[in-house]
Amino acid sequence: MKTIAIIGAGAAGLMAAETLSQEDVRVIVYDAMPSVGRKFLMAGKGGMNISHAEDFSVFMTRYGTRQQNLAPYLNAFTPTDLRAWLSDLGIETFVGSSGRVFPKEMKAAPLLRAWLHRLRSRGVQFSMRHRWLGWKNDDTQTLIFDTPNGEQMATADVVILALGGGSWAKLGSTGDWVSILREKGIKVETLQPSNCGFNVAWRDYFKARFAGSPVKNVSLRFEDFQQKGELMLTENGIEGGLIYAASSRIRETIFKAETATIYLDLFPDKTADELLKKLSKPRGKLSTAQFWRKQLSLDGTKSGLVREVLLVDDLNSSELVAHTLKNLPVILLSPRPIDEAISSAGGVCFDELNDDLMSEKLTGVFYAGEMLDWEAPTGGYLLTACLATGRAVGLSALKRGC
Ligand SMILES: Cc1cc2nc3c(=O)[nH]c(=O)nc-3n(C[C@H](O)[C@H](O)[C@H](O)COP(=O)(O)OP(=O)(O)OC[C@H]3O[C@@H](n4cnc5c(N)ncnc54)[C@H](O)[C@@H]3O)c2cc1C
Numbered sequence: 001m002k003t004i005a006i007i008g009a010g011a012a013g014l015m016a017a018e019t020l021s022q023e024d025v026r027v028i029v030y031d032a033m034p035s036v037g038r039k040f041l042m043a044g045k046g047g048m049n050i051s052h053a054e055d056f057s058v059f060m061t062r063y064g065t066r067q068q069n070l071a072p073y074l075n076a077f078t079p080t081d082l083r084a085w086l087s088d089l090g091i092e093t094f095v096g097s098s099g100r101v102f103p104k105e106m107k108a109a110p111l112l113r114a115w116l117h118r119l120r121s122r123g124v125q126f127s128m129r130h131r132w133l134g135w136k137n138d139d140t141q142t143l144i145f146d147t148p149n150g151e152q153m154a155t156a157d158v159v160i161l162a163l164g165g166g167s168w169a170k171l172g173s174t175g176d177w178v179s180i181l182r183e184k185g186i187k188v189e190t191l192q193p194s195n196c197g198f199n200v201a202w203r204d205y206f207k208a209r210f211a212g213s214p215v216k217n218v219s220l221r222f223e224d225f226q227q228k229g230e231l232m233l234t235e236n237g238i239e240g241g242l243i244y245a246a247s248s249r250i251r252e253t254i255f256k257a258e259t260a261t262i263y264l265d266l267f268p269d270k271t272a273d274e275l276l277k278k279l280s281k282p283r284g285k286l287s288t289a290q291f292w293r294k295q296l297s298l299d300g301t302k303s304g305l306v307r308e309v310l311l312v313d314d315l316n317s318s319e320l321v322a323h324t325l326k327n328l329p330v331i332l333l334s335p336r337p338i339d340e341a342i343s344s345a346g347g348v349c350f351d352e353l354n355d356d357l358m359s360e361k362l363t364g365v366f367y368a369g370e371m372l373d374w375e376a377p378t379g380g381y382l383l384t385a386c387l388a389t390g391r392a393v394g395l396s397a398l399k400r401g402c
Contacts, residue, residue, distance in 0.1 A: 001024060001025060001026050002025050002026065002157040002158065003025070003026045003027075003028065003155070003156045003157050003158075004020055004025055004026065004027050004028070004156060004157065004158045004159075004160065004397050005028050005030060005143060005154060005156035005158070005159050005160070006020075006027065006028070006029045006030070006160040006162060007029075007030045007031070007132045007143070007159065007160070007161050007162065007163060008029075008030075008031060008161065008162035008163045008164060008369070008371075009029050009030075009031035009033075009036035009037060009126065009128075010036075010037060010038075010039055010040055010162060010164050010172075010173070010369060010370075010386070011037070011039075011040050011369065011383055011386040011387055011390065012162035012164075012368040012369025012370070012371075012386040012387065012389055012390035012393075013029055013031075013160065013162035013368070013369070013390060014029070014036070014037065014040075014115060014116075014119065014390065015368075015386070015387045015388075015390030015391050015394065016160045016162060016366075016368060016390045016391070016393050016394040016397070017029050017119055017124045017394070018115070018118075018119060018390075018391070018394070019390070019391050019394025019395055019398075020124075020394045020397060020398065021119055021122035021123065021124050022122065023398055025397075025398075026123075026125075027123070027124045027125065028124075028125045028126075028127055028154070028156070029124060029125070029126050029127070030127045030128075030130040030132060030143075030145065030154070031126075031127075031128055031129075031130065031172065032129070032130065032131035032132070032146075032172055032174075033128065033129070033171070033172040034128050034129055035128060036112070036116065036126060036128070037108070037112050037116075038171040038172050039164065039168060039171040039172065039173060040108055040112060040383075041108045041109060041112060042168065042171055043108060043382075043383065044103075044106070044107045044108020044109065044111070045107075045108075047102055047106045047107075048102060048103055048106060048107060048108045048111070049096075049100045049101070049102055049378065049379060049380045049383075050082065050086070050093070050101055050102065050103065050380050050383050050384070051079040051082050051083065051093075051100075051101040051380040051381075051383065051384045052079060052099055052100055052101060052379050052380040052381060052384070053079060053095040053099045053100075053101050054099045056078060056079070059074075059079060059381070060074065062376050062377060062379065062381045063374055063375075063376050063381065063385065064248065064375070064376070066350070066373070066374035066375070069350040069374065070374055070385055070388070070389070072355060072392070073357075073385070073388040073389050073391070073392040074384070074385065074388045076388070076391070076392065077384075077387065077388040077391050077392075079101060079380070079384055082101075082384055082387060082388075083101060086103065086111070089111070089114050089115060089118065090114050091103050091104075091105075091110065091111045091114060092104045098379075100379055100380055101380055127145075127154075129147055129148050130145040130146075130147050130152075131145060131146040131147075131176075132144070132145055132163075132177070132180075133145065133146055133151070133180070134180045134183075135184075136153060140159065140362055140363070140364055140365055141155050141156060141157065141159075141364065142154075142155050143155070143156065143159065157364070158364050158365075158366070158397045158400055159364060159365045159366070160365075160366045160367075160368065160393050160394070160397060161177065161365060161366065161367050161368070161371065162367075162368045162369045162371065162386075162390060162393070163177045163369075163371045164369060164370050164371060165191060165194075165343055165344030165346075165347065165370035165371060166178075166191035166338050166339075166344040166346075167193065167338050167339055167340070167341040167342065167343060167344050168339060168341075169339055173370070175191050175338075175344070177371065178190075178191060181348065184361065184362055185361050186348060186352055186359055186361060186362060187348070187349040187351070187352045188346070188347060188348055188349065188373075189345075189346040189347060189349055189373045190346050191338060191344045191345070191346040191347065192251060192335070192338065192344060192345045192346050193247070193251065193335045193336065193337065193338040193340070193341035193344060193345075194247060194248055194251070194341055194342070194343045194344055194345040194375040195244040195247055195341055195342035195343050195375075195377060195378050195382075196239075196244065196247050196251070196335045196336050196338075196340065196341035196342070197234065197236075197237055197238060197239030197240075197243060197244075197335070197336040197340065197341075198237050198238055198239075198243065198247075198250060198254075198260075198332035198333070198334065198335055198336060199236050199237040199332070199333045199334045199335075199336060200236070200237035200238055200330055200331065200332060200333065201331070201333060202233075202237070202308065203308065206304060206307075206308045207235055209304060210233045210300075210301055210304050210305075211233060211234055211235040212232070212233070212234070212235075213232070213233050213300075213301040214230055214231070214232050214233075214240070214301070215230065215231045215232070215233060215264070215266075215301055215302065215305070216230050217230070217268065217269075218230070218231060218242070218264050218265060218266055218268065219264070219265040219268035220242050220243065220245075220246060220262055220263070220264060220265075221262065221263040221264075221265065221327075222246045222249060222250060222253075222260065222262045222263070223249060223253075225245075225246045225249060227242060227245055227246070228242075228268050229241050229242035229245070230242060231243055231264075233301065236336065237332070237333075237336065238330065238332070239336070241378060243262075244342060244377060244378055245377045245378070246262070247335070248345060248375055248377075250262065250332055250335075251335050251345075254332065254333070254334060254335065259331050259332060259333055260331075260332045261329050261330065261331050261332070262329070262330050262332060263327045263328065263329055263330075264305070264327075264328040264330060265325075265326050265327065265328075266298075266302045266305070266306075266325045266326070266328060267296070267325055267326065271326075272322050272323060272325075272326045273322075275296065275321075275322040275325055275326065276318055276319060276322040278295040278296055279292075279295060279296070279318035279321055279322055280318050281295060288315050288316075289303055292306075292321075296325075298325075302325075305328055305330075306321065306324055306325065306328065309324060309328055309329060309330075310324055342378055342382075343370060343375065343376075343378075343382050344370065344375070345373075345374075345375035346373055347370065347371045347372050347373040347374070348367045348371055348372050348373060349373050350372065350373060350374075353367065353372075356392075356393075356396035356399060356400075357372070357389065357392060357393050357396055358396060364400065366393035366396050366397060367389075367393070368386070368389040368390045368392065368393040369385075369386040369389055369390060370382065370386055372389060
C-alpha cells in the first residue's frame with residue numbers, strides 16, 4: 001500500500017486527507033503544532049464564515065488576478081459542493097443576509113470534531129509535534145522532521161504540502177517553508193500581509209482618545225474601490241472588515257508610491273448639500289462639537305476624525321466641514337505586520353505548477369491552500385479555495401498511481 005504524507009493539518013491538508021482516505025492508501029498527516037486545525041478553529045471564533053452563496057461568476061471574481069489559476073479547482077468544488085460536503089458531515093449551513101455561508105452552530109469546533117472523527121475512522125493517522133525541516137538531500141521521498149524525540153525521518157511515496165501562509169504564526173503557519181522550497185528551486189512569491197490593517201500617523205491626542213473605537217456606517221473610497229461598512233481605529237492606524245476588503249490594492253499602491261490615501265464618507269446616506277444645509281444653520285452659543293451633534297448627530301469618533309484632518313480655523317467653514325465629512329482623507333503609511341493579518345498573499349507561484357498543482361522540479365510533491373500564490377478578501381473565499389485546492393491535490397496524488 002502506498003504512503004502519502006500530508007504536511008499541514010489545516011483546512012487544505014485535512015481536505016486532502018479526506019479525499020485520499022476514501023481510497024486504499026496509507027495517509028499520515030504531520031503538523032508542527034500539538035493539535036490540528038488551529039487556524040481553522042480561530043477562523044471560527046467570531047462566526048465561521050466558510051463560503052459565500054453569491055452567484056458563482058461573481059464569486060470567482062473575488063480571486064482577482066488568480067481567478068483563472070484557481071478556476072479548475074473551484075469549478076470542481078464549488079460553494080454548493082462545499083455545503084453538500086458539510087451536510088454529509090452532519091453540519092448544516094445557512095446563508096446570512098450578506099450572502100455569507102456559516103455553519104448553523106456558527107463555530108468551527110463541532111465541524112472539526114466531526115471531521116476528525118470521520119478521518120480517524122477511515123484510518124488517517126496524525127503525527128503532531130512534527131516540524132518539517134525539508135528533504136534528505138535530493139530524495140523527495142524522505143522527509144526530515146524536528147520532533148520532541150529529536151530529528152526523525154519519514155518516507156512517503158507522495159508528499160502533499162499544505163503549510164499555510166505567513167500570518168498568525170502562533171497558530172502554526174510560520175512561513176518557514178519558503179526558504180526550504182526556494183532552495184529546491186521552486187519559485188515562491190514573498191509572503192505579504194493580506195486582509196490587513198494599516199499604519200497611520202495619528203496625533204498623540206487622537207490616539208489616546210480614539211484607539212479602539214469603531215467607525216460605523218462609513219463608506220471607504222480608494223481608486224475604483226467603494227464599499228460601505230465598519231472600521232476600527234487603533235493605536236497605530238486602522239483595521240477592520242472594510243479596510244481588509246481594499247487591502248490588496250492599498251498594499252500594492254504603498255509598495256509603488258510609499259503611501260496611499262483612502263477617503264472616508266462619514267455620511268454615506270446623505271449628500272454634501274444636505275450636510276451643508278444643516279451646518280449653515282445659526283450656531284448660537286453652542287460649541288463646535290455640540291453644534292455638530294445637534295445638527296448631524298455626529299458621534300465623538302467621527303467628530304474626532306474631522307478634527308484630526310482639518311486645521312482649527314477651518315472647523316468654522318461649513319463648506320469645508322461638509323466636504324470633509326463626505327471625503328475625509330486618511331494617509332496610510334504601511335501595512336501592519338504580516339503576523340497580524342487575517343491571511344497572506346504570495347506563495348508558491350502557479351506558473352511553477354502544472355494542473356495537478358505539482359512542479360516538475362520536485363515530482364511527487366503537491367501544494368495546496370494558502371501557501372499557493374493567491375489572495376482573496378474575507379467572506380468565506382479563503383477557506384473555500386483552501387478546501388478546493390486541498391481536494392484537488394488529494395485527487396492529483398491518486399492520479400499519480402497511489
Ligand atoms: C483570525 C482569523 C480569522 C479568519 N476567518 C476566516 C473566515 O471567517 N473565513 C475564511 O474563509 N477564512 C478565514 N480566515 C483565513 C483561513 O483561516 C485560512 O486562509 C485557512 O485556514 C488556511 O488554511 P491552510 O490549510 O492553507 O493553512 P493553515 O490552516 O494555516 O494550516 C497550515 C498548517 O501547516 C502547519 N505547518 C506550517 N509549517 C509547518 C512545518 N514546517 N512543519 C509542520 N507543520 C507545519 C501549521 O501548523 C498549520 O497547522 C481567518 C484567519 C484568521 C487568522
